[in-house]
Amino acid sequence: MGEGSTYSLLLNKAKAVDFKNDPTEATSALMEYLKQLQHPKNIALVSKLATDILALTLKTEQQHYRLAALKALNWANAELAVKTLNAELNRFDAEYRREVLKIAASSLKKTTVKPLWEAIYSKATADTQGEIL
Secondary structure: OOOHHHHHHHHHHHHHOOOOOOOOOHHHHHHHHHHHHOOHHHHHHHHHHHHHHHHHOOOHHHHHHHHHHHHHHHHHOHHHHHHHHHHHOOOOOHHHHHHHHHHHHOOOOOOOOHHHHHHHHHHOOHHHHHHHO
16 A cells, blocks of 8 residues: 555546545545655655645645645655745635644754744744744
């Protein structure tokens, strides 16, 4: 299940059903695949799949898939994920923003990540600053 060879197959099946729950459970299978890939030897593949999922799930009802992709992207490369996580802060609503910040918080112990979030904090609105804290 965690091999690169099933990448295109599962992604195409999920795209075909517009990332909706359906009897084939294609989207669920893709999300499980993304989770199973999270092993150090698959960092590049996890990043690519997470980025592809983010590009294809722009609807409000697809937020949970976006969050799974953001979590995987943050796992794969927390430093590079900061820009994407920051962009997501204002994508949907306050609840979504809090979930994005929870994902971001998981990598704050990395010395290269914390300064990036401090810079974002300094430019954020008062409401967002409170949530970042």
